[in-house]
Structures are given as C-alpha cells and as structure tokens.
Amino acid sequence: MVDWSPLDAAISLASDLEVEAFALSTKPPKYMQNEDRSPDEVWGVGLTIRDISTGKTLTYAPGLAAIDETMQRRLNASDCIAIDGTFWTDDELPALSVGARSALQMGHLPLSGERGSLRQLEGLTGSRKILVHINNTNPILIPNSPERQAVESQEVEIGCDGLMFDL
Structure with a gap:
C-alpha cells in the first residue's frame, strides 16, 4: 500500500527522522518535451531530511x-x-x-557566472555545501583545474561515490 503525500508536507520516516519533498523544476526530460502537459507540472523534486x-x-x-x-x-x-553541480557553464554541452x-534549457543552474549557483551560495554560512549530480563534461572533475580551485576556494565540496556524512 502506498500513502501519497503532497509536496512540501513533512512525513515521518521513523521516530526521529522526517522528510519533505519539494518542487525543483518544471523542465521535462527531452523525451517528454513534445507531450501534452501542464506548464507547471513538476518534473524534478528535492528533499529536506x-x-x-x-x-x-x-x-x-x-x-x-x-x-x-x-x-x-x-x-x-x-x-x-547537496546541490546540483551538473554544469560549469550554461553553454557547456554546445561548446563541446x-x-x-x-x-538552463535542461533545468540545471550552472555553477559559474554572475547568476550561477556558486555566486548565489557565497552568503550561505554554517552549512556544509556539496555538489552532486555532476556531468562528466564539467571541468570541476579535473584535479587542479581552475574551475575546481574556484569551487574549493569557496569551501564547496565536490561530491563523489561513497561520500558519507553525519547530521
């Protein structure tokens, strides 16, 4: 049996753990773009645990x-x-x-630039910041690259398989 809950409603997973799903994106995957759908239909969700x-x-x-x-x-x-680190620039794939x-057309905020996520995270204090969902074209994956150094200089971690942390 499945118990459905609306987005933005916290649900208890255990006596000391709750999760809240929230909308991230209304951008459908490429294979669904030509389908008839509501313009505010949610295709990407995040979780607050x-x-x-x-x-x-x-x-x-x-x-x-x-x-x-x-x-x-x-x-x-x-x-x-743990935040989207898919692309370094908005034109990363076309440039390659x-x-x-x-x-942005794919529903991913690039890391770099005036409106990029790194700039928007600058004022965030007290949080451990980890980039996840990193595309293999993203130059932050190259050790000692200027892009990786820019990320690390802002005390943002680059996620990897097997990364563990405690809350």
Whole structure:
C-alpha cells in the first residue's frame, strides 16, 4: 500500500527522522518535451531530511533550475546541502559539440557566472555545501583545474561515490 503525500508536507520516516519533498523544476526530460502537459507540472523534486534527535537538516537538490527566495531560505535553514553541480557553464554541452541545449534549457543552474549557483551560495554560512549530480563534461572533475580551485576556494565540496556524512 502506498500513502501519497503532497509536496512540501513533512512525513515521518521513523521516530526521529522526517522528510519533505519539494518542487525543483518544471523542465521535462527531452523525451517528454513534445507531450501534452501542464506548464507547471513538476518534473524534478528535492528533499529536506530532518533528524529530529539532533535537530540537523540536510537539503538535497540534484536538479536545481533556480535559487529563488524560497529555495534560499530552505538552504539557509540547512546544516548540509547537496546541490546540483551538473554544469560549469550554461553553454557547456554546445561548446563541446556534444549537445544543443543549454544547462538552463535542461533545468540545471550552472555553477559559474554572475547568476550561477556558486555566486548565489557565497552568503550561505554554517552549512556544509556539496555538489552532486555532476556531468562528466564539467571541468570541476579535473584535479587542479581552475574551475575546481574556484569551487574549493569557496569551501564547496565536490561530491563523489561513497561520500558519507553525519547530521
């Protein structure tokens, strides 16, 4: 039996653990773009997980299209964030001739630039910041690259398989 819950409603997973799913993106995957659908239909979700016993919170946002005021408040209230690090630039795939759509067209906020997620995370204090969902074209994966150094200089971690943390 499945118990359905609306987005933005916290549900208890255990006596000391709750999760809240929230909308991240209305951008459908490429194979669904020509389908008849509502323009505000949610295709990407994030999770905020709270450990009631420690009072700590993790926000997981792997397909982040934008950081609006609501998202900024959610991130500021989190002790740890695992956030979309898919692309370094908006034109990453077209510039490499491996795709035609930009990061923003695919529903991913690029890391770099004036409106990029790194700039928007600069004022975030007290949170552990981890980049997840990193595309293999992203130059932050290259050790000692200027892009990786820019990320690390802002005390943002580059996620990897097997990464563990405590809340």
